[in-house]
Amino acid sequence: SQKIEQNSEALNIQEGKTATLTCNYTNYSPAYLQWYRQDPGRGPVFLLLIRENEKEKRKERLKVTFDTTLKQSLFHITASQPADSATYLCALDLRDDKIIFGKGTRLHILP
Amino acid sequence: DTGVSQDPRHKITKRGQNVTFRCDPISEHNRLYWYRQTLGQGPEFLTYFQNEAQLEKSRLLSDRFSAERPKGSFSTLEIQRTEQGDSAMYLCASSLDASLATDEQFFGPGTRLTVL
Secondary structure, eight states, X not given: OOEEEESOSEEEEETTSOEEEEEEEESOOOSEEEEEEEOTTSOOEEEEEEETTXXXXXXXXXXXXXXXXXXXXXXXXXXXXXXXXXXXXXXXXXXXXXXXXXXXXXXXXXX | OOSOEEEOSEEEEXXXXXXXXXXXXXXXXXXXXXXXXXXXXXXXXXXXXXXXXEEEEOTTXXXXXXXEOTTSSOEEEEEOSOXXXXXXXXXXXXXXXXXXXXXXXXXXXXXXXXXX
């Protein structure tokens, strides 16, 4: 069956450290993968997109890797801040124009 | 503010009533998507439009759900004979055009539906 799994429902990280979130998928062949941030009571906000032929993408303190062999993406936030606390959603962009979201990981940056 | 608006933001209704939600996408965006999100879950795809054409509907979308985008601009999502299981956040998103090889979606704030 097709699945998207994001690591642990919640992740607590000390301020200043690097937070690493994992997205694993099975039985999908995404054209690309996206990461979104969602705050309580709000819609998701796009952060980064990485294509199947790209290994790594960076944007300011954010870094995403994409390994199509392992069927895994890692999302890193370096020098984490309390304002980074939110739910982070992994989304697979399938070749049929649909986007499938994971359940998300709640990230808490502890001051 | 992403530029996508949804109305109303909250809706409380009694079981069996009909409800209609509206989404206004970013004006130059061709694609419009509807999702449903429940607590602790990611958004679940319901349907999407390319301009005024509805291209796909999820199996989640029962016959009680209907969506329109009559002039390729705003869209409405109607739920008839609401059930308690319909209680969720209904999210709308728009994107420019998938043919541009990027499909970044801009989400609205959502409409939270509570069915009593």
